[in-house]
Amino acid sequence: MIASLLSWFTDAETWAGESGIGNRLLEHLWYTLATMVVAMVLAVPAGLWVGHTGHARWLVTVANSLRAVPTLGLLLAASLWLRTLPGDLAYVVPSIAVLALLAIPPVLAGTYGGIEAVDPAARDAAYGVGMRGRQVLWQVEVPNALPLILSGVRSAVLQVVATATIAAIVGLGGLGRFIIDGLALSDYAQAGGGALLVAVLALALEGLLALVQRRLVSPGLSGRPVGGSRKDDEDAPREEPGESTVDLRTPA
Amino acid sequence: MIRFDGVTKQFPDGTVAVDDLSLTAPTGKITVLVGPSGCGKTTSLRMVNRMIEPTRGAIVIDGQDTARMDQAQLRRGIGYVIQHAGLFPHRTVLDNIGTVPRLLGWDRARTRERSRELLERVGLDARLADRYPTQLSGGQQQRVGVARALAADPPIMLMDEPFSAVDPIVRDQLQDEFLRLQDELDKTIVFVTHDIDEAIKLGDQVAVLRVGGSLAQVAEPAYLLAHPADDFVADFVGRDRGYRSLQFQPSPRLPLRSERTVVLGERPGEAGSAWLLVVDEHRHPVGWVEPGRVGDRPVEDADLHRGGTLARADGTLRGALDAALSSPSRRGVVVDDSGALIGTVLAHEVLSAIEDTDRPERDERDPVRGGAVDVAGEQA
């Protein structure tokens, strides 16, 4: 098995041309990206709105129940229904739509949950210093909710990368091609190679998003050390009777 | 001046948190709202910046009804210090402090400069500027909360139990710094606490609320201690109020006697009495010794009894009495401004002085408001 996998991966044929790994990988990435854009354009604003206003919480429940819909059945039904669309669109639109439906629940739940979980004292302080609703949302709620929002996005990306293989079923490309074609031809090296590629891509994207999260989330929330000063520094917080204006002031 | 005019707050669930409260917080003074938990202090405070809207009545600031002002603008003009600091966890200390200036449209450079100035003003090390709130101690967070409230130099400050979450020693120190700061800044402050000692220490005027949110009494601290309006206030103000009220009584000229002393490190010489006062080379008292025990050798640090407190000649009667009561020799040590010994005084001499002082006169017509700060000179 390992030997045949290796020979599949090392065969120049596997990498070349339209049906080579390079192109399939790009197609797969493109489906994932398009799906995430659609899902986030819908789910992030909705989550922010529900979280900020507390209105229409049922939206989150409804979205969560979407997770129960069988993806494959839905994809076939949608393809039948949309088969009159011109050219590739007849396959691309239903595929992206079905994948987006999969991505919306985690993004919506993460966004709404993140806003909801913001420390009420911070929100109260935001209004108390004179921020207006929008300022509270963008200057306080969103930055504080970012870890949960991004973890929703990450779990959606993982699911979409894994599930985008089904696009091959309705005749599209992507890494799913290797799996579907491999299975059809009983070429298990090809099928296994495709599955492995999906897993590697998922891990790579996960790593990339973890980096993005590190850059975007304030160190005040992640507890990462800032500029070398940590809690256990020599000048770490201490409640001391001697703590005074004079003691603490550094020479200019 | 902030005027509560028959203010009532009833929450949707029917709870009456504040009941027909009428009260004036004079300009440039600290008005403390004090009372047991749940008596409506926080609710009263939050109605000033309209974080809570009154059900009935009005709150008027310098003649303007707050109900007719833009909420966000009203709040930007009022410093608000929240109980557990309520700092923004995602912002650095400096950015937390600069919040209101940024909302008011100051540019980045001016905001940072102002924030640094405030950091120093509230007694925090400049190196804390780029820390995040979770990296600060409770006391430090509280100071940042005060700095944030002061950032845009608002004439009014609302403070909700700002010092209650820190340990007693830090609290005492924060209170002293707060009073020093107020001495320079002269803000109109409404300060909420459940701690009557804090109220007495900080307030120019203290309003006692009872559960149900009605005003029990409002008066200057000395008046409150001398003339509680009813049993509730008397109970709440607590025991020792006679003794504590002495802290508002400046010492008259006390009959001081001169005291024989020995300088630390020298021999006591002939034992005149059971206790001998030890001073340093600047005549600053450092403690008492029993010459009988020291004998013929020089007085050492280890010989000292340090139980006695020092009273300042221009201090309060409480300080003078405490010095006498705490002194092992029963002679209270009195010092001058520089801390140098002037003489000693006996407890019965302080008590005679106390008997000769006047207590604040009771206003028979208005036991509840008789001792309040006079605001006759201010615009209604």
Ligand SMILES: Nc1ncnc2c1ncn2[C@@H]1O[C@H](COP(=O)(O)OP(=O)(O)O)[C@@H](O)[C@H]1O
């Ligand atoms: N949002 C609210 N809804 C209902 N009751 C409230 C609300 N906020 C406060 N209360 C009640 O109002 C009373 C006064 O509360 P509060 O002003 O917080 O008291 P304090 O600050 O003096 O402890 C309490 O009985 C409290 O339970």
Ligand SMILES: [Mg+2]
């Ligand atoms: Mg309270």
